[in-house]
Amino acid sequence: MGNSKNLKEKSIETFFSSVSIITLLVMIGIFVFLFITGIKAFSEVTFGDFFLKNIWNPNSYGKPQWGILSFFVGTLFVVIGSMAIAIPLGLASAIYISEIATPKAREIIKPVIEMIAAIPSVVLGLIGLLFLSPLIAKIFGLSSGLNALTASIIVGIMALPTIISICEDVITSLPKDFREASLALGATKWQTIRMTLMPAAMSGIMAAIMLGIGRAVGETMAVLMVAGNSIAMPHSFFDPVRPMTANIAIEIKEVVKGSTHYNSLFAIGLVLFIITFLVNLISDIIIENHTRKYRW
Amino acid sequence: MVNSHIKQVIYFSLFGMAAYFSVMALIFVLFYLILGGGSVISIKFLTSMWVHSDITKGGILPAIIGTLLLAFGVSVISIPIGICTAIYLNEYAKDNLFTRIIKLSIRNLAGVPSIVYGLFGLAFFVLLLNLGTSLIAASLTLGCTTLPWIITASEESLKSVPLSFREGSLALGATKWQTIRTNVLPHSLSGMLTGSILGISKAMGETAPIIMVGATFFLNHLPTSVFDKFMALPYHLFILATQHASPYARTYALGTALVLIALIFLMNLSIFIARYRIRKRKEW
Numbered sequence: 001m002g003n004s005k006n007l008k009e010k011s012i013e014t015f016f017s018s019v020s021i022i023t024l025l026v027m028i029g030i031f032v033f034l035f036i037t038g039i040k041a042f043s044e045v046t047f048g049d050f051f052l053k054n055i056w057n058p059n060s061y062g063k064p065q066w067g068i069l070s071f072f073v074g075t076l077f078v079v080i081g082s083m084a085i086a087i088p089l090g091l092a093s094a095i096y097i098s099e100i101a102t103p104k105a106r107e108i109i110k111p112v113i114e115m116i117a118a119i120p121s122v123v124l125g126l127i128g129l130l131f132l133s134p135l136i137a138k139i140f141g142l143s144s145g146l147n148a149l150t151a152s153i154i155v156g157i158m159a160l161p162t163i164i165s166i167c168e169d170v171i172t173s174l175p176k177d178f179r180e181a182s183l184a185l186g187a188t189k190w191q192t193i194r195m196t197l198m199p200a201a202m203s204g205i206m207a208a209i210m211l212g213i214g215r216a217v218g219e220t221m222a223v224l225m226v227a228g229n230s231i232a233m234p235h236s237f238f239d240p241v242r243p244m245t246a247n248i249a250i251e252i253k254e255v256v257k258g259s260t261h262y263n264s265l266f267a268i269g270l271v272l273f274i275i276t277f278l279v280n281l282i283s284d285i286i287i288e289n290h291t292r293k294y295r296w
Numbered sequence: 297m298v299n300s301h302i303k304q305v306i307y308f309s310l311f312g313m314a315a316y317f318s319v320m321a322l323i324f325v326l327f328y329l330i331l332g333g334g335s336v337i338s339i340k341f342l343t344s345m346w347v348h349s350d351i352t353k354g355g356i357l358p359a360i361i362g363t364l365l366l367a368f369g370v371s372v373i374s375i376p377i378g379i380c381t382a383i384y385l386n387e388y389a390k391d392n393l394f395t396r397i398i399k400l401s402i403r404n405l406a407g408v409p410s411i412v413y414g415l416f417g418l419a420f421f422v423l424l425l426n427l428g429t430s431l432i433a434a435s436l437t438l439g440c441t442t443l444p445w446i447i448t449a450s451e452e453s454l455k456s457v458p459l460s461f462r463e464g465s466l467a468l469g470a471t472k473w474q475t476i477r478t479n480v481l482p483h484s485l486s487g488m489l490t491g492s493i494l495g496i497s498k499a500m501g502e503t504a505p506i507i508m509v510g511a512t513f514f515l516n517h518l519p520t521s522v523f524d525k526f527m528a529l530p531y532h533l534f535i536l537a538t539q540h541a542s543p544y545a546r547t548y549a550l551g552t553a554l555v556l557i558a559l560i561f562l563m564n565l566s567i568f569i570a571r572y573r574i575r576k577r578k579e580w
Contacts, residue, residue, distance in 0.1 A: 005471060012473045016384035020398050022377055023447065026440045027401035030408060033419040092314035100308050101315065111568070112319045118494075118560055119325060120501020122530045123553045126537050127328055130546060157321060164318070190304035211407070218409025220504035221530075225538060245411045249504050252415070257423060269415040273408060280407040284400070 031273065038267035041066070044260045050267065054233045058251070058261040066264050068271070070233040074148070074241030077234055078223055079216045081152025082159055086212055089156075090163030091205060097164070098171040099193055117161035125225035128154040133226055142238055144228065149237040151227035155219050159212040166211060170204030170290075171197060203290035210283035214276045220245040244268050329557060333550030341551065346527065348514050351542050356552055358518055362431075362511070362526035363559070365519065367500050369435025370442055375492045377439075378446030382488065385447070386454040387476055406444035413441045414505030422509050432522040434510035438502055442495045449491025453484040486574050490567045497563040501556060503530040529556040 042050065045066045053067025097109055132153060133145030140149075174197055182192040198205075228240020229250065242250075248265050255262040340355055347354030381398075389395040417437030427433040457480050465475040511531040519526045529552055536549035 009471050009473055013384075013388050016380050016388055017394075019377055019380040020384040020389075023381055023405065023443060024398055024401045026443065027405055029420060030405075030412065030416045030440075033416050034412070037419055089314045089317060092311040093318060096308075096311035096315040100311060105315075109315050109319060112322050115561065115564065116318055116322055118498060118501075118564055119322075120498075120503065120530055120556065120560070122501065122503040122534050123329070123557060124325070126533060126549060126553050127325060129537055130332070130550070131328060160318060188300050188304050190307050191300065214407045218407075218411065220409065220411045221534065224504075225534070245409060245504070248411055248415065249507060252418070252508055266415055266419070269412050273412050276407045276409060276412075277404055280404050284403060 034266055034270040034273055037263055038270040041260060041263035041267040045264065050264075056231050056247070058255075058264070064260070066260070068244065068247075068268055070231060071242055071244045071247050071268070072271075074227065074234060075217060075243040075245070077148040077237065077241050078151050078155055078219075078227065078243050079213055081148060081237060082155035082216045083209065083213060085153060085156030086159040086163050086216075087209055090160050090208070090212070091167055093160070093164045094167035094171060095193060098168050099189070099197070113161050113164050116157070117165075120221075121158060121219060122221040122225070124154050124158060125222035128222060128226035140238060144240070146226055146228035146240055147238050148227060148234055148241045151223045151241065151243075152237065154222045154226055155216050158219060158222060159215045162215055163208045163212045166208035167201070167205050170201045170208070174200050203286050203293070207283040207286040207290070210279050210286065214279040214283075217275055217279070218245060218272065219243075220249050224249050244272055326557070329550055329554040333547060333552070333554040336548055336551035337554065342555070345516075346514065348516075351536070351540070351548050352544055356527075356529070356532060356555065358515055359527040359529045359532040359552065360555065360559075361518055363500050363529045363556070365431060365526060366434055366438065366506070366528060367496050369431060369522070370438045370499050371492070371496050373435055373439030374442045374446050374495075375489075378443055378492060378495075379450050379488050381443075381447050382450030382454055383476065383481075386451050387472070387480065402444045402447050405440070406448070410441055410502055411504040413437055414508040416440070417505060417509040428523060429508075429510045429512075429525055430523045431510055431519055431526050434506050434526070435522075437505050437509045438499045441502065441505065442499045445495035445498065446492045449495060450484075450488040453487030453491060454480065456487065457483045486570070490570050490574075493563060494567055497560045500560060501530055503528075503534055506531060529559070 050066055050068060051072075052069055053065065054069040054073075055065045055067050056071070057065045093109075093113075097106055101109065128150055129146075133147075133150045135145065136147070136150050136153075137143070137145030178196050178200060179192055182196040183189070187195065223241075223243050224246040227243060227246060229242045229246060230240035231242055231247075232239075234241045248268055251261070252265055255265065342355060342360065343357050344355035346356060346358055381402075385395065385398065389398075414437065417433060417440070421427050421433040421436045422429055425433075427436075461479045461483065462475050465479040466472070470478070506528055510525055511528045512525040513527070513532065513535045515525060515527050533549045533552040533556065536545045536552060540549075542548075
C-alpha cells in the first residue's frame with residue numbers, strides 16, 4: 001500500500017520534471033537548427049566577408065555577395081535611437097509611478113502601460129507607416145519619412161513597457177528605511193530619489209535597459225514597415241535602414257531551401273540569437289548581483 | 297531651500313509628463329485606428345469571405361477565423377506544457393543544476409526574437425517534420441514563443457498561494473501530490489489560466505513568425521484541416537498596408553488593425569475583470 005503510493009508520487013514528479021525538459025529542448029533546438037543551417041553558409045562565404053563587408057547581393061549572376069555589415073549597422077541605429085527615447089521616458093515614468101503618483105493616478109497609468117505592451121508590433125508599424133513617417137518627412141523636409149529615426153521612435157514606444165515595468169518593480173522593492181532615513185535627514189523628496197533611491201536601484205535599471213535593448217534588436221514587423229529597407233550603408237538617422245530582422249523577413253519567403261541564400265539568412269538568425277542570448281545573460285548577472293548586494 | 301523646492305517641482309512635472317506620454321500614446325493609437333478604419337467596419341466586413349479582386353466587396357471573416365484557430369492551437373500546445381513546467385519549478389524543483397538550467401532557458405526563450413522562432417519553425421516543423429506551411433506548424437511555432445510567458449505567469453500564480461496551505465496539508469499526512477491537487481491548484485488554477493490567456497492574446501498579434509510557417513494572404517476557403525494554410529489578421533493588415541495596389545488598401549488595413557486590437561483588448565479586459573473577481577474572493 002505504502003509502496004504503491006510512493007510509486008504514484010514518484011511517477012507524478014517524474015511526469016512534471018519530464019514536461020519541464022521541453023523548455024530546455026526548445027532552447028537547444030533553436031540553437032542547433034540555426035547553427036547547422038547557418039554554419040553551412042560559411043562554406044561559401046568567409047567570416048570576414050560575412051561580417052565586415054557591407055554589400056549584400058544574393059542574386060548577382062556573376063558573384064553574389066553576402067556582407068551583413070550594413071544590416072548590423074541598421075540594427076545598431078535602431079537600437080541606439082530607440083533607447084535614446086525609451087530610457088529617459090521609461091525611467092522618468094517609473095519614478096513617477098513608484099514615488100510621486102497618487103494611488104489613483106497609478107491605477108490609470110499601470111493598466112495603460114500593460115495595454116501598450118499588448119499592442120501588436122504590426123499595428124504600431126502601421127501607424128508609423130501611415131501617420132508618423134509622413135509627419136517626420138514634413139518636419140525635416142525629407143522626400144521619404146521611412147528611415148532610422150521613424151523606426152527608432154516606434155521601437156522606442158514598443159520598448160517602453162518593458163523598461164517602465166522592470167524599473168518600477170526595482171524602485172518599489174527598495175526598502176522603506178531608505179526613504180525614511182533620507183527624508184529624516186532633511187532631504188527633499190527629489191534629493192531622496194536622486195541620491196538614495198537611484199544609486200540603490202541602478203543595477204536593476206541597467207538590467208531593464210538590457211532587456212529593452214534585447215527587444216529593440218529583435219523587433220521585426222515595425223522596422224520592416226517603417227525603416228525604409230534600403231540595403232545601402234546608412235550614414236545618419238535620416239537614411240533608410242534595413243536591420244537584420246527585417247532582412248530575414250523580406251527575403252525568407254523567396255529563397256530556395258538549402259541554397260547559400262537560405263543558409264545565410266539562418267546565419268543572420270544565429271547572430272540575432274547570440275546577441276539576444278548575451279543581452280539576457282548580462283541582465284541576469286546584473287540582477288543576480290543586485291539581489292545579492294541588497295539582501296534586505 | 298526654496299531653490300531645491302523649485303527644482304523638485306520642475307523635475308516631478310517632467311516625470312509626470314513622461315508617464316502621461318504613455319497614456320496619450322495609447323489614446324492616440326486607439327483614436328487613429330477608429331477614425332481611420334472605423335468606417336469600413338460593418339457586419340459584412342466581419343462576416344463575409346475575402347474577395348480578392350475587389351477588397352471593398354468582401355470581408356475579413358477568414359482572417360478572423362484563422363487568427364482564432366491559431367490562438368486555439370497555440371493554447372492547446374503551450375498551456376498544458378507551461379502549467380506543468382510551472383508546477384514542477386514551483387512545487388518540486390530543488391535548487392540544483394537541472395533547475396537552474398531550465399530556468400535559464402525559460403528566461404532566454406523569453407528574449408529570443410520572434411523572427412528567430414520563425415526560422416526554427418520553418419527548419420524544424422515545416423521542413424524536417426514535413427508539416428508544410430500549415431496551421432499546425434504555425435501553432436507549434438507560436439506555442440514555443442508563448443511557452444516562457446505562460447510559465448512565468450503560472451509560476452507567479454503558484455507563488456501567491458501561501459506556504460501555510462501546503463504545510464497544513466503535509467502536516468495532516470497528505471502526500472505531496474495530494475497537497476498540490478487539493479490545496480494548491482484550486483487556489484492557483486484560475487490565476488494560471490488568466491495569465492496564460494494574456495500570453496495567447498499576445499501571440500495573436502505576432503506576425504513575423506507566421507509569415508514563414510503558414511499564413512497566407514489569400515485563401516478561397518476556410519481551413520478544413522490542421523495541414524491547411526490560413527489567413528490571419530496581422531498578416532492580412534501587413535500585406536494590405538505595404539503590398540496592395542488598391543486605393544482603399546490603407547483604410548482596410550486600419551479597419552483590420554482595429555478588429556485585431558479590439559479582439560486583443562477584449563481578451564485583456566475580460567482577464568482584468570476575472571482577476572478582480574478572483575482577488576475579491578481570496579481572503580488571505
